Amino acid sequence: MIDAERKFREYLSEKGLRFTSERLAILLHVMSLHEHFAVDDLHHQLRQKGLSISHATVFRTLALLIDCGIVQKLPCEKMPARYEHIFGHLHHDHMFCLRCGRIIEFHNAPIERWQQKVAEEHRFQMTGHHLIIRGYCEKCH
Amino acid sequence: MIDAERKFREYLSEKGLRFTSERLAILLHVMSLHEHFAVDDLHHQLRQKGLSISHATVFRTLALLIDCGIVQKLPCEKMPARYEHIFGHLHHDHMFCLRCGRIIEFHNAPIERWQQKVAEEHRFQMTGHHLIIRGYCEKCH
DNA sequence: ATAGTATTGATATTCGTTTTCAATTGCAAC
DNA sequence: GTTGCAATTGAAAACGAATATCAATACTAT
Numbered sequence: 001m002i003d004a005e006r007k008f009r010e011y012l013s014e015k016g017l018r019f020t021s022e023r024l025a026i027l028l029h030v031m032s033l034h035e036h037f038a039v040d041d042l043h044h045q046l047r048q049k050g051l052s053i054s055h056a057t058v059f060r061t062l063a064l065l066i067d068c069g070i071v072q073k074l075p076c077e078k079m080p081a082r083y084e085h086i087f088g089h090l091h092h093d094h095m096f097c098l099r100c101g102r103i104i105e106f107h108n109a110p111i112e113r114w115q116q117k118v119a120e121e122h123r124f125q126m127t128g129h130h131l132i133i134r135g136y137c138e139k140c141h
Numbered sequence: 142m143i144d145a146e147r148k149f150r151e152y153l154s155e156k157g158l159r160f161t162s163e164r165l166a167i168l169l170h171v172m173s174l175h176e177h178f179a180v181d182d183l184h185h186q187l188r189q190k191g192l193s194i195s196h197a198t199v200f201r202t203l204a205l206l207i208d209c210g211i212v213q214k215l216p217c218e219k220m221p222a223r224y225e226h227i228f229g230h231l232h233h234d235h236m237f238c239l240r241c242g243r244i245i246e247f248h249n250a251p252i253e254r255w256q257q258k259v260a261e262e263h264r265f266q267m268t269g270h271h272l273i274i275r276g277y278c279e280k281c282h
Numbered sequence: 283a284t285a286g287t288a289t290t291g292a293t294a295t296t297c298g299t300t301t302t303c304a305a306t307t308g309c310a311a312c
Numbered sequence: 313g314t315t316g317c318a319a320t321t322g323a324a325a326a327c328g329a330a331t332a333t334c335a336a337t338a339c340t341a342t
Contacts, residue, residue: 056291056293095265123278221297
C-alpha cells in the first residue's frame with residue numbers, strides 16, 4: 001500500500017466515510033500522473049483502463065483528495081481547472097511563458113515566509129495561495 | 142476628460158473600435174468605484190443611474206477595459222469574478238476570504254523583490270504576476 | 283444476515299459567462 | 313449633411329464546468 005493510500009484511508013475513516021473501489025482507483029491513477037490534469041483527462045484515462053467511473057464521482061473524489069491534502073487544484077482562467085497530486089512533493093509555484101506556454105515550477109522560501117507574515121499582519125487565516133509569474137522564458141525572450 | 146477616458150479612446154481607435162455612450166458610461170462608473178465589484182453590482186448600479194445597459198455589454202466592455210490595462214479581473218473561486226480599476230493606482234496583491242468573499246489588498250516589497258530574483262535565476266523575463274492568498278478573514282475564522 | 287447509511291451513476295439543474303442575430307448606431311468618405 | 317458599411321447593442325438562447333437529485337447499490341458495524 002502506498003503512503004497516499006494510507007493517508008486517504010485514515011482521512012476517510014476519521015470522517016466516517018467509506019473507502020470504495022472507485023476512490024482507490026482514482027487515487028492510484030492520480031498518484032501515477034506526473035503532469036497537471038483536467039477532470040476530463042482523468043475521467044477519460046480511467047475509462048481507457050476499463051473502469052467505468054462516472055463524471056460525478058471523479059469530481060466528488062477529487063474534492064475529498066483536495067480536502068485531505070493529497071491533491072491541489074489550480075484554478076485556470078477560461079478553462080476547466082487543473083489538478084495535480086502534491087502528496088510527497090514539495091510546495092511550488094509556477095512561471096508561465098506567455099509565448100510558448102511552458103510552465104516552470106519554483107519554490108522560494110522567503111516568498112512563502114513573507115506571505116505568512118502579511119497574512120498574520122491582517123489577522124487573515126491563510127489556507128493556501130496561488131502565485132503565477134507571467135512573462136517569457138529563456139527561449140522566448 | 143479624465144486620463145482613463147483618453148487612454149480608452151486611444152485604445153479603441155487603434156483597434157478600429159468605436160467609442161460608444163455605453164462604453165463611456167461603463168468606464169466612468171468603473172473609475173468612480175473604489176471597491177472591487179462583480180458584474181452584477183456594476184450592472185445594477187448603472188440601472189439605478191437610469192442607464193439601461195445590458196448584461197452582455199457590461200461583460201463585453203469589461204473585457205476591453207482589461208485588454209487596455211484600465212481594469213483588472215480577480216478570479217474568485219466558487220463565486221462570480223470581481224473587477225477593479227487599476228489605471229492610476231499602484232500595484233497590489235490580494236487576500237480572498239473563502240467564506241464571505243471579502244478582498245483585502247496588500248503590497249509587500251520583499252515579495253516583489255524575491256519574485257524578480259526568482260525570475261532572474263531562471264532567466265525568465267517577468268512581465269507581471271498574480272498572487273492571491275486564500276483563507277479566512279478576521280470575521281470568518 | 284440485517285439494518286442503517288454512505289456512495290454511486292445517470293440525469294437534470296445551476297449559474298456565470300458567451301454567443302447569436304436582427305436592429306441600431308458610430309464613423310469615415312463623400 | 314448624407315450615405316454606406318461595419319461595429320455595437322439588447323434580448324434571448326446557448327454554453328459549459330460544476331453541482332444537486334434520487335433511486336439503486338454497496339460498505340460497515342452489530
